[in-house]
Amino acid sequence: xxxxTIVGARPQFVKAAAFGRxxxxxxxxxxxxTGQHYDPTLSDVFFQELDLPKPSHHLGVGSGPxxxxxxxMLERLEPVLEKEAPDWVVIFGDANSTLAGGxxxxxxxxxxxxxxxxxRSFDRSMPxxxxxxxxxxxxxLLFAPTQTAMELLQKEGLAKRAHLTxxxxxxxxxxxxxxxEETRIIERLALAPGSYALATVHRAANTxxxxxxxxxxxxxxxxxxxxxxPMHPRARLAIxxxxxxxxxxxxxxxxxxxxxxLALQRSARLVLTDSxxxxxxxxxLGIPCVTMREETEWPETLAGGWNVLTGSDPARIVSAAQRSxxxxxxxxxxxxxxxxxxxxxxxxxxxSERGCLP
Numbered sequence: 001x002x003x004x005t006i007v008g009a010r011p012q013f014v015k016a017a018a019f020g021r022x023x024x025x026x027x028x029x030x031x032x033x034t035g036q037h038y039d040p041t042l043s044d045v046f047f048q049e050l051d052l053p054k055p056s057h058h059l060g061v062g063s064g065p066x067x068x069x070x071x072x073m074l075e076r077l078e079p080v081l082e083k084e085a086p087d088w089v090v091i092f093g094d095a096n097s098t099l100a101g102g103x104x105x106x107x108x109x110x111x112x113x114x115x116x117x118x119x120r121s122f123d124r125s126m127p128x129x130x131x132x133x134x135x136x137x138x139x140x141l142l143f144a145p146t147q148t149a150m151e152l153l154q155k156e157g158l159a160k161r162a163h164l165t166x167x168x169x170x171x172x173x174x175x176x177x178x179x180x181e182e183t184r185i186i187e188r189l190a191l192a193p194g195s196y197a198l199a200t201v202h203r204a205a206n207t208x209x210x211x212x213x214x215x216x217x218x219x220x221x222x223x224x225x226x227x228x229x230p231m232h233p234r235a236r237l238a239i240x241x242x243x244x245x246x247x248x249x250x251x252x253x254x255x256x257x258x259x260x261x262l263a264l265q266r267s268a269r270l271v272l273t274d275s276x277x278x279x280x281x282x283x284x285l286g287i288p289c290v291t292m293r294e295e296t297e298w299p300e301t302l303a304g305g306w307n308v309l310t311g312s313d314p315a316r317i318v319s320a321a322q323r324s325x326x327x328x329x330x331x332x333x334x335x336x337x338x339x340x341x342x343x344x345x346x347x348x349x350x351x352s353e354r355g356c357l358p
Contacts, residue, residue: 001027001347004086004110006077008036008061008097010046011277014258015092015115017050018172022340027348029053030084034073034097035061045257050176056084066096066127073100081108088113088347091135092168094128094276094297098135106138113347115168117142118149118158119276119297126205128276132297143168143343146300146333165342166335169277173262173284174337180262189228189253193267197225197321199250202232203274206292210242212312216292219317220272221247227272228264230256270321279307283330290320300333 003023007016020029033055046052059076061069073096081089081104089105091098092115105112114135121129136142142158144150145167153162186193199220206212213235220227227250231239238244246252256264262281265271271282272290276297282289283301291301294311301307305326310316 001087002030002084003027003088003090003347004030004032004081004084004105005090005092006032006034006097006101007055007092008034008073009093009095012092012095012097013046013050013052014172014277015168017046017052018168018175019090019092019115019340019343020052021175022344024053027344030056030086032057032059032077032080032101034059034077034100036063036069036073036095036097049179049257049259070096070100073097074104077101077104078108081105081110086110090115090347091139092116094119094132094135096127096131099131102135102138111141112139113141113143113343114139115143115343116145117162118144118146118153120152121295121297123295126203128297141346143339143346145169145335145339148299163342163346165346166337166339167280168339168343169280170284170334171337171340172258173281176259177262177266180259180266183260183263185256185260185263186267189251191226191228191267194269195225196268197223197227197270197272198264198268199227199229199272200232200275200278201229201235201273201292203293204234206274206312207232207234207238210238210244213238214244215312215314216317217244217246217250219312219314219321220250222314222318223249223321225249225269226251228253228268230254230261230264272317272321280334283307284334286329288323288325290317292317301330303331303333304328306330 023029057080061072088111090113091101117136142162143165150164229250229252231252266285274292279289279291280298283306289307291309308320310320
């Protein structure tokens with residue numbers, strides 16, 4: 001097969017690396033980078049450390065208002081897909097690159113598969129929610145990471161296209177964790193394992209709303225331990241263009257790559273985030289998480305109190321951060337680390353893969 005994989009944002013690079021590693025064993029991959037994330041700390045470093053091949057096509061779209069960005073992606077994707085004529089187009093997650101790739105493939109009548117299908121936050125004010133809904137309803141194959149996702153797809157009439165494959169981010173975590181532990185970032189930052197909190201804030205609902213962002217910074221200031229804060233460019237811009245500031249216990253560092261982020265999460269006492277991927281990684285690593293949103297597309301992480309939703313309310317954030325660590329280990333609900341193999345066999349129309357995980 002020839003399979004076109006479309007990426008553009010940091011989380012997609014991680015998923016595409018795990019997927020492409022399996023795909024390229026027997027098939028041809030055409031990797032298309034929309035350019036949605038173009039900052040070297042959000043793009044280049046991921047290609048280098050995850051051994052992603054150089055993109056076959058780089059569309060160079062860059063940032064901008066969502067409508068213009070998505071429109072430019074769609075405009076530039078169509079001739080690429082027409083030229084390459086792949087057997088499948090594969091899209092990942094819920095970024096604008098996901099939406100543009102899904103629309104381009106479906107309009108050109110190229111079979112389309114969506115990795116990480118069936119996720120729902122039920123908050124349509126989130127651009128990601130619209131993107132994932134459209135991606136699911138335009139796709140011919142839906143790769144669901146969890147049983148919850150399968151049930152939601154069934155409720156939307158998509159059961160015949162859906163397959164429970166397990167979560168590809170779990171594949172990646174299992175593959176890359178040994179390398180993450182070799183990064184030495186804990187030593188370089190002179191951190192004692194279990195003695196610090198790790199925070200990430202990047203969603204527009206938190207960074208573009210200065211009141212919300214200010215409340216989050218107030219909450220971090222109230223924590224009794226050091227807070228390591230790899231600051232996303234959007235958060236840095238919000239601080240630079242306002243009178244917001246971080247407190248003395250918050251250690252701001254530059255964005256880090258995937259491997260260093262895994263290492264920082266694994267050694268943290270607590271993770272505070274508004275990221276879907278980071279809250280799930282914290283769960284998989286057995287690190288308590290505070291998700292600074294009112295909803296999550298990963299409800300499985302809430303089981304046993306491993307993840308707590310707080311919004312941007314400082315009192316709720318601090319209370320959740322001070323809770324005791326749950327007993328035991330998080331339930332295994334994200335598969336067995338071999339989801340990419342199942343997905344590739346489904347694309348190959350291997351009948352033995354129908355139904356996937358038991």
